[in-house]
Amino acid sequence: VFRSLKAHGQIVNDPTTISYFEIGLYNGFHKVFPTTEISRCALHLYQAVYRRIQNERLTQLYADANTKHIFKGIMALSMLTPADIPRYFDALKHEAMHTRLILPVDRP
Secondary structure, eight states: OHHHHHHHSSSSSOOOEEEOHHHHHHHHHHHOOOEEEEEEEEHHHHHHHHHHHHHHHHHHTTTSSSHHHHHHHHHHHGOOOOTTHHHHHHHHHHHHHHTSOOOOOOOO
16 A cells, blocks of 8 residues: 555655554555654554553453553653663552552562
8 A cells, every 4th residue: 555655656755754553554654665764643552552451341440540540651651761661660560569450470
C-alpha cells in the first residue's frame, strides 16, 4: 500500500512522521521509507493500553484508584527519556508490589 501511494505521489519521503501504535503499520511504512523517523502518538498509546486492559478483562481491577495510578504510570513511561525509564519503572514495580497488585516471584 505504501509503495503504491509513494509511486503515485500521494506520500512524500518526509524526515519524520507520526504513526499509530500498530506494529504492522510501522513495519510497512519503515520498509518503504527507511530513513524516515517515526514518532508515535501518546493518545493512541493510551487507547491501545486501555483496549488491552479491556481485552484482558481487567477493567474491574482498573477501577481501583491505586491500580489505575500504576497503569497510568506505566503509560507515562513513554514520556520519559530512555535514561530515566528504569528508575521510574522500578518505582512503579515497588508500588505495585506494595499494593499487592503484583506479587514477588522467587527465582532459583
